[in-house]
Amino acid sequence: MNVNNTSTPFDSFNARNLSPRQVSETFIPPVQFSSLYKRAHSLLIGPRGSGKTTLLKMLHPSALDNWNHELACEIRKSIDYTGIFVASDVTWGAQIGALGYGQISELSKNLLSVSAFSTNVFLSFIDSIESRLSNDTNHFKKVKLTKDQEGIFVLEFSSALKLPISIPSILSLKVALRKRLSDIFEIASKATFKAKEDRDNYISSHDFLHLHFLSVLGLGIELFDNLIDENDEKWALLFDELEIAPDIIVKELLKSLRSVNQKLLFKLSLSPYNKNIDELDDVFSAMSGQDYSSIPLWFPNKNESYRFSKELCISLIEKRIGQKVSIENMFGNSDFNYLDDEYTDENHSFSLMSQYGMNTDVDSYKKGSRIHKRFKELYLGDVSFKEYIDKKNIDLDNIEELSDTQNAQYIRKITPIVQARIFFRKSSNEKATSRSRKSRLIYTGAKSLLAVCEGNPRWLIGMMDSLLKQMSSAGTVNRIHQSNEIYKTTSRFEALLRTIPVNLGEQNKINGLLGLLELLGKYFYQDIVINSFSPSPNGSFTINQSTPKNVIDALGKALNAGAIIHIPEGKEIVIHELVGKRFRLSYMLCTNYKLPLVTLASKSLTTILESTNLYKKQSLVDNQLRIDLGN
Amino acid sequence: MINNIIVSDRKFDQDKIDILITACGYEQRCTEIAKEYNNIALNKLSFQYSSRNLLNYDVNLKWYISNGFTLICFEKDNSYHAIIENVCNKIDSDQVISIMVDYSSMCRNLIANLISILNKASIHRNLDVHFVYTPAEYYEPNDIQTEILISEPVIPLFSGKLMPPNMPTVALLGLGYEAERALGLMEYLEPGAIRTFFPTGADSRFDDKVKELNLDFFEFIGEKELQSYDVNKPFQLFKQLESVCYGVLQWGRPIFIPLGPKPFTICSLIVSCLFDYEPVVWRVSGGQNSLPIDRVRNGDFVWLSVRFNRQIDY
Numbered sequence: 001m002n003v004n005n006t007s008t009p010f011d012s013f014n015a016r017n018l019s020p021r022q023v024s025e026t027f028i029p030p031v032q033f034s035s036l037y038k039r040a041h042s043l044l045i046g047p048r049g050s051g052k053t054t055l056l057k058m059l060h061p062s063a064l065d066n067w068n069h070e071l072a073c074e075i076r077k078s079i080d081y082t083g084i085f086v087a088s089d090v091t092w093g094a095q096i097g098a099l100g101y102g103q104i105s106e107l108s109k110n111l112l113s114v115s116a117f118s119t120n121v122f123l124s125f126i127d128s129i130e131s132r133l134s135n136d137t138n139h140f141k142k143v144k145l146t147k148d149q150e151g152i153f154v155l156e157f158s159s160a161l162k163l164p165i166s167i168p169s170i171l172s173l174k175v176a177l178r179k180r181l182s183d184i185f186e187i188a189s190k191a192t193f194k195a196k197e198d199r200d201n202y203i204s205s206h207d208f209l210h211l212h213f214l215s216v217l218g219l220g221i222e223l224f225d226n227l228i229d230e231n232d233e234k235w236a237l238l239f240d241e242l243e244i245a246p247d248i249i250v251k252e253l254l255k256s257l258r259s260v261n262q263k264l265l266f267k268l269s270l271s272p273y274n275k276n277i278d279e280l281d282d283v284f285s286a287m288s289g290q291d292y293s294s295i296p297l298w299f300p301n302k303n304e305s306y307r308f309s310k311e312l313c314i315s316l317i318e319k320r321i322g323q324k325v326s327i328e329n330m331f332g333n334s335d336f337n338y339l340d341d342e343y344t345d346e347n348h349s350f351s352l353m354s355q356y357g358m359n360t361d362v363d364s365y366k367k368g369s370r371i372h373k374r375f376k377e378l379y380l381g382d383v384s385f386k387e388y389i390d391k392k393n394i395d396l397d398n399i400e401e402l403s404d405t406q407n408a409q410y411i412r413k414i415t416p417i418v419q420a421r422i423f424f425r426k427s428s429n430e431k432a433t434s435r436s437r438k439s440r441l442i443y444t445g446a447k448s449l450l451a452v453c454e455g456n457p458r459w460l461i462g463m464m465d466s467l468l469k470q471m472s473s474a475g476t477v478n479r480i481h482q483s484n485e486i487y488k489t490t491s492r493f494e495a496l497l498r499t500i501p502v503n504l505g506e507q508n509k510i511n512g513l514l515g516l517l518e519l520l521g522k523y524f525y526q527d528i529v530i531n532s533f534s535p536s537p538n539g540s541f542t543i544n545q546s547t548p549k550n551v552i553d554a555l556g557k558a559l560n561a562g563a564i565i566h567i568p569e570g571k572e573i574v575i576h577e578l579v580g581k582r583f584r585l586s587y588m589l590c591t592n593y594k595l596p597l598v599t600l601a602s603k604s605l606t607t608i609l610e611s612t613n614l615y616k617k618q619s620l621v622d623n624q625l626r627i628d629l630g631n
Numbered sequence: 632m633i634n635n636i637i638v639s640d641r642k643f644d645q646d647k648i649d650i651l652i653t654a655c656g657y658e659q660r661c662t663e664i665a666k667e668y669n670n671i672a673l674n675k676l677s678f679q680y681s682s683r684n685l686l687n688y689d690v691n692l693k694w695y696i697s698n699g700f701t702l703i704c705f706e707k708d709n710s711y712h713a714i715i716e717n718v719c720n721k722i723d724s725d726q727v728i729s730i731m732v733d734y735s736s737m738c739r740n741l742i743a744n745l746i747s748i749l750n751k752a753s754i755h756r757n758l759d760v761h762f763v764y765t766p767a768e769y770y771e772p773n774d775i776q777t778e779i780l781i782s783e784p785v786i787p788l789f790s791g792k793l794m795p796p797n798m799p800t801v802a803l804l805g806l807g808y809e810a811e812r813a814l815g816l817m818e819y820l821e822p823g824a825i826r827t828f829f830p831t832g833a834d835s836r837f838d839d840k841v842k843e844l845n846l847d848f849f850e851f852i853g854e855k856e857l858q859s860y861d862v863n864k865p866f867q868l869f870k871q872l873e874s875v876c877y878g879v880l881q882w883g884r885p886i887f888i889p890l891g892p893k894p895f896t897i898c899s900l901i902v903s904c905l906f907d908y909e910p911v912v913w914r915v916s917g918g919q920n921s922l923p924i925d926r927v928r929n930g931d932f933v934w935l936s937v938r939f940n941r942q943i944d945y
Contacts, residue, residue: 095911498811501779
């Protein structure tokens with residue numbers, strides 16, 4: 001993952017605005033990178049900030065060439081293809097969507113948007129060629145073209161592109177392709193001045209709009225490889241944010257994952273939820289592992305994210321202070337117990353916990369231990385908890401006498417709930433969503449910090465970047481700083497969620513996407529912290545059949561933003577149907593709603609929604625688009 | 632085709648207005664300009680919104696009706712395109728058509744639509760357009776942060792020319808009263824660079840409030856590349872934006888994000904026109920859940936004069 005110390009925050013944590021070369025300067029390979037760089041088609045799936053762009057950019061020849069890491073040499077040797085990184089972003093998507101200003105037919109709009117997309121692919125191809133021709137450090141896939149060869153390439157390729165070129169140079173080709181993007185915009189714009197019935201003819205009369213990007217690209221690749229005498233070489237198309245591309249392209253590329261192309265590999269990045277891509281079912285019904293590899297970049301279970309986060313964190317610290325240190329020494333221990341009982345069997349989870357340095361020692365519960373004191377405190381202050389303990393005949397002063405199974409079932413499982421009740425019931429006069437920085441103290445300590453970040457490198461890098469600046473001379477970061485940083489990161493994340501446009505229906509009083517998530521958070525807080533003690537309170541939700549479409553759409557956006565986490569039953573990675581699926585709030589948001597960092601029992605979503613007065617049941621009917629008055 | 636737009640801070644000094652265009656909303660200030668120039672306007676249009684008969688709306692509506700304004704429901708009725716074009720067509724093509732637009736109570740996409748119509752109308756004739764704004768007395772912002780329903784180019788015409796997406800996007804952000812919206816938008820759009828414009832010059836309480844409401848933004852982004860602008864001097868703002876935009880176009884994809892006072896919106900749209908729609912003008916908008924605020928006139932009108940000269944085909 002990318003670790004950059006520049007002072008502009010949006011640049012620091014986001015590979016989107018860095019060149020492949022800049023990305024490589026601080027790249028630390030996560031475990032998924034070894035699957036991605038294999039000579040095979042890949043589908044990279046993850047929410048915002050999960051590192052998709054970074055990973056794809058690292059396969060660009062200039063990134064690999066410049067990369068300086070202990071594994072770099074070995075990985076460079078095993079990559080025998082040239083990556084073509086095809087960028088995309090929200091603005092570009094909106095621009096393509098607006099071609100023709102809504103005044104041309106779908107057919108014409110498709111023609112124009114596919115052409116814009118294709119032109120971007122051709123520009124990216126030229127960019128990769130330039131990298132291979134440049135004189136960089138590690139000579140990764142470097143080649144030379146004579147002036148004559150360059151001329152032949154440019155003339156032939158521009159002819160295939162139907163692109164007039166004044167000087168047969170790569171620079172001139174690049175300039176002409178950039179001009180073509182302007183031409184596409186102009187054709188769309190001019191069409192709107194023509195009579196409605198003439199617009200389609202006018203647009204389709206431009207020959208270059210009918211080029212098929214894969215066949216033209218194939219031609220260019222063949223030509224280049226021929227000139228450098230590397231006819232058996234492969235090229236990898238690295239498509240970032242594929243969902244932003246025109247539908248027709250998305251469908252073609254997803255089908256390509258099942259193809260055997262002599263020259264091309266496809267490595268595509270997608271968000272976890274894609275409701276419009278029916279082809280995904282076909283793709284996933286393909287024999288995974290043979291046709292393509294699917295690479296998830298998120299972790300429903302924190303045991304899985306812990307290893308990656310810890311490695312990244314240690315690397316960040318090492319980069320900053322020049323030596324490896326224990327993150328526990330730097331950030332201290334965490335209050336929460338970290339067992340995801342549900343998703344790993346007892347033995348496996350214990351072995352994982354030990355492996356990752358988590359505390360599995362039964363002594364932690366011995367009389368006088370911190371956890372024992374918490375249990376006792378709650379026992380004395382919370383009648384419902386006392387009833388639970390008494391009913392189970394548990395002697396809190398002799399927990400170590402319980403069998404392993406009893407301990408797991410009655411004690412370890414409820415420890416995070418006990419911690420949350422102790423900590424938050426003391427301040428129960430505060431609202432569930434009070435924005436006090438102090439309320440985040442319970443989430444401090446190494447393991448909690450890593451859990452809160454969910455293995456999301458953007459969050460982790462952002463937080464560590466700031467925390468390491470506040471490190472004391474003894475090499476520690478105090479809990480107030482940690483708590484502040486969690487608060488700030490959550491605030492930024494909330495600001496984003498507040499900005500994602502959703503329409504939850506006029507009759508509802510739910511205030512946007514964040515309002516919906518807040519409603520869930522408050523419900524779980526009530527059940528976990530305020531209501532009578534239950535060893536299995538509700539802390540996750542299942543989207544049921546009767547959930548309104550607009551709520552489902554909003555939650556799809558929440559999933560792609562990393563605000564909710566899918567808890568898969570099987571091995572699903574990408575989903576285009578949310579109904580029947582189970583989710584939890586991201587741990588980052590849990591810190592806002594005073595929830596323990598653990599996966600808890602599930603409740604049907606409509607039951608949760610209907611329990612509040614913000615939600616009106618009649619919103620089952622799809623809502624009409626509301627008229628915007630936005631001053 | 633090249634645009635031939637000349638912008639100045641010239642105040643209106645003519646004895647007639649060919650078309651006076653206003654909005655009939657619920658704010659007290661929305662009739663201020665109309666009242667002053669009603670008598671010399673030959674054609675009068677006022678835009679209504681479909682469902683906000685709140686605060687002073689009924690009183691304003693009554694005034695507009697009794698003063699002979701043609702009322703057009705902006706969301707439902709597209710006829711204003713034709714009305715403006717018809718008025719223009721009636722006037723001798725050698726004459727300069729004088730238009731006054733009171734945009735104080737207009738929503739951003741109406742302003743963008745009007746500018747696009749006026750720019751289109753200038754293909755065949757010269758237009759002298761006075762954009763006028765009524766500054767408001769200090770008011771407290773809504774406590775409730777409203778949901779976002781729309782986040783996209785203000786209208787498709789202002790979606791910006793296509794440039795390769797590997798060029799960095801550069802946000803030209805006008806700060807406003809919407810708590811944390813600037814920060815959220817920066818997270819959403821992920822620009823490669825940000826130029827922030829801070830509104831001043833009205834009541835200093837506005838300045839303090841804008842600072843307070845954007846604390847998280849400043850904490851995260853710092854005050855680098857922060858420029859202030861005077862809300863009462865849109866021509867100066869126009870020059871600031873034109874200059875910054877010109878620089879940015881050499882290496883990035885500029886996106887205007889006009890939060891806050893409307894003069895920033897007008898200037899963003901005109902700069903985009905001036906650069907042949909190359910920069911994007913973005914809009915985020917909440918729904919009807921946002922609480923209406925009455926805005927009352929405070930001080931002199933604020934002028935921006937834009938001459939759309941007849942466009943020449945080369």
